[in-house]
Amino acid sequence: MKKLSFKNAMRDRSTGIKKFPKRHLLVVTGVAAAVMTVIGLLPSSQVEAKRSEMELVIDGHQTASPKEELKAVAVTVAVATVPSVAKETEEQKIIREQAKQEAARIAAEDAALGSWQTLTVKSGNNLSTLFDNAGLSARVVYNIAKTPEFGKKLTDIRPGQTLKFRVNAEGTLTQMRYVQDRLNSIFFENTDKGYTAQKITLTPEVRVAYTHGTIKNSLFLASQKAGMTQKMTMELAGLFGWDVDFALDIREGDSFNLIYEEKYLDGEKLGNGNILAASFTNRGETFKAIRYTDKGGDSDYYSPDGKSMKKAFLRTPVDFTRISSKFNPNRLHPIFKTKRPHRAVDYAAKRGTPIKAAGDGRIKFIGRKKGYGNVVYIQHPNNVVTLYAHQSRVNKKLKKGYRVKQGQIIGYVGSTGWATGPHLHYEFRVNGVHRNPITVKLPDAAPIAKSERVNFKAHANKALAQLEQHNGTMLASNEQ
Numbered sequence: 327m328k329k330l331s332f333k334n335a336m337r338d339r340s341t342g343i344k345k346f347p348k349r350h351l352l353v354v355t356g357v358a359a360a361v362m363t364v365i366g367l368l369p370s371s372q373v374e375a376k377r378s379e380m381e382l383v384i385d386g387h388q389t390a391s392p393k394e395e396l397k398a399v400a401v402t403v404a405v406a407t408v409p410s411v412a413k414e415t416e417e418q419k420i421i422r423e424q425a426k427q428e429a430a431r432i433a434a435e436d437a438a439l440g441s442w443q444t445l446t447v448k449s450g451n452n453l454s455t456l457f458d459n460a461g462l463s464a465r466v467v468y469n470i471a472k473t474p475e476f477g478k479k480l481t482d483i484r485p486g487q488t489l490k491f492r493v494n495a496e497g498t499l500t501q502m503r504y505v506q507d508r509l510n511s512i513f514f515e516n517t518d519k520g521y522t523a524q525k526i527t528l529t530p531e532v533r534v535a536y537t538h539g540t541i542k543n544s545l546f547l548a549s550q551k552a553g554m555t556q557k558m559t560m561e562l563a564g565l566f567g568w569d570v571d572f573a574l575d576i577r578e579g580d581s582f583n584l585i586y587e588e589k590y591l592d593g594e595k596l597g598n599g600n601i602l603a604a605s606f607t608n609r610g611e612t613f614k615a616i617r618y619t620d621k622g623g624d625s626d627y628y629s630p631d632g633k634s635m636k637k638a639f640l641r642t643p644v645d646f647t648r649i650s651s652k653f654n655p656n657r658l659h660p661i662f663k664t665k666r667p668h669r670a671v672d673y674a675a676k677r678g679t680p681i682k683a684a685g686d687g688r689i690k691f692i693g694r695k696k697g698y699g700n701v702v703y704i705q706h707p708n709n710v711v712t713l714y715a716h717q718s719r720v721n722k723k724l725k726k727g728y729r730v731k732q733g734q735i736i737g738y739v740g741s742t743g744w745a746t747g748p749h750l751h752y753e754f755r756v757n758g759v760h761r762n763p764i765t766v767k768l769p770d771a772a773p774i775a776k777s778e779r780v781n782f783k784a785h786a787n788k789a790l791a792q793l794e795q796h797n798g799t800m801l802a803s804n805e806q
C-alpha cells in the first residue's frame with residue numbers, strides 16, 4: 327500500500343482554531359496579529375514557515391489545556407519575533423517587548439490554575455467516586471454537573487474514557503477535561519458565574535492511500551488481501567452495484583483499484599475515510615467512479631463523464647428473505663378471500679428489519695392508516711410516490727415535509743394493519759398509477775449539475791490521474 331500526504335490536511339488543521347474557546351481565541355488573535363505585523367516585515371519564505379508553525383501549535387490541543395497551548399503559542403511568538411539577520415527597527419522592538427510581556431503574563435496566569443491529574447474511568451466508577459479519588463468533594467460534583475448545556479454529559483462516562491482535573495493551590499477545581507474519545511472532549515472551566523463548558527473536536531489529518539486487487543475466488547477474499555475492511559468492500563460493491571451484479575457477474579481476473587482516505591491523529595491511524603476514486607474491471611469492461619463534493623457540501627459518486635453512479639431509486643428498499651406476494655392486479659386477498667388487486671410487492675423479512683427510502687424525496691405522509699398500519703409515503707421528483715406499509719414502527723425523527731435521502735432508514739418491518747405476518751408492502755406510483763416495483767424502468771439519478779461541471783471535470787481528471795499513476799507503479803513493481 328502506498329501513501330501520500332494530502333493537501334487538505336494542512337487546511338483542516340487551520341480550522342482547528344475555530345474550536346478554540348472564544349476568550350482564548352481573542353488573546354491568540356491579538357498575539358497572532360502582533361506576530362503577523364512583524365512577520366510582514368520578514369522575507370516571504372520565512373513568513374510561510376512561521377505561519378505553518380503556528381498552525382501546528384494551535385492544532386495540538388487534545389492533551390494540553392487551551393491556556394497551555396496559548397503559552398506554547400506565545401513562546402513561538404517570542405521566538406518568531408526575533409529576526410536573525412535583519413536589524414530591528416524601534417517599532418519591531420516595541421512589538422517584541424509586548425509579545426514577551428504577554429507571554430510572561432499568560433504563563434503566570436496559567437501556573438495559578440494548578441497542575442493536572444488524569445483519572446481513567448473503570449467499570450463500576452461513577453462521577454462521585456472519580457471526584458472523590460481526585461480529592462474533590464460532592465459539592466464540586468454537584469456544581470460541575472449543573473454546568474449549562476454540558477454538565478449532563480458527565481453522566482455518560484464510560485470505562486476507558488478519561489477525566490483530567492486541574493486543581494489550584496486553594497484546592498479549587500479550576501479546569502476539567504472530559505475526554506470522550508480521541509477526537510472529542512468537553513472542556514470545563516471555573517468562572518465568576520460558576521462552571522462553563524465547551525465541546526472541543528479535533529480534525530484528524532487525512533492521508534490518501536491506494537490499494538488494488540485481482541479476483542481469484544471472490545471479491546471478499548481479494549479485497550481482504552488488498553487490506554480493505556469489510557465496510558470498504560461493501561462500499562466498493564455499492565459503488566458499482568448498478569453496473570455490475572456482484573452475485574452473478576464476477577469472474578476470475580476481474581480487478582479493482584482505489585484511492586481512499588486514511589485518518590490519522592498524531593501519526594496514529596484512527597481508521598479509514600471515504601473512497602475518493604475507484605475503478606472496477608468486470609470481464610474486460612472497466613467502470614470508474616469519482617467522489618465529488620459540490621458547492622453546497624453534498625458528496626456523491628459520478629462516472630468520469632459526470633453521470634451519477636446510481637439510479638434514482640433502489641430496486642428493493644429492504645433486505646428481504648423472500649417475495650411473499652407479487653404485483654398482481656387479479657389476486658385473491660389472503661384475509662378477505664375476495665378478488666382484490668395487489669398493486670405492490672410484499673417482501674417478507676424479519677420483524678425490525680430496517681426499511682430504506684428508495685430515493686431522495688420528501689415525506690408526504692407518516693403515521694397510521696387503517697389497512698396499511700404504520701405507513702410512510704415519500705414524494706419524489708417527476709411525480710413518483712413510494713409507499714412502505716405494515717411497519718412495526720416508523721422512524722420517530724421523521725415528520726411530514728422532511729427531506730430524506732436514498733438509503734436513509736424510514737422505519738422497520740412489522741405486521742401492523744391488515745397483514746398476516748411481518749413483511750414490507752411496497753408501492754411505486756407514477757403520476758398516481760401503480761407500477762410494478764420489480765419491473766418498472768428506474769431513472770438514473772441526477773447527473774452533475776451544470777454549475778458544477780467545470781469544477782467536477784478538473785477534480786475528476788486529477789483523481790483519475792492519481793488512480794492511473796498508482797496502478798502503473800503497482801504493475802511496474804509487480805513485473806520486477
Ligand SMILES: [Zn+2]
Nearest residue numbers: 670671672751
Ligand atoms: Zn401487500
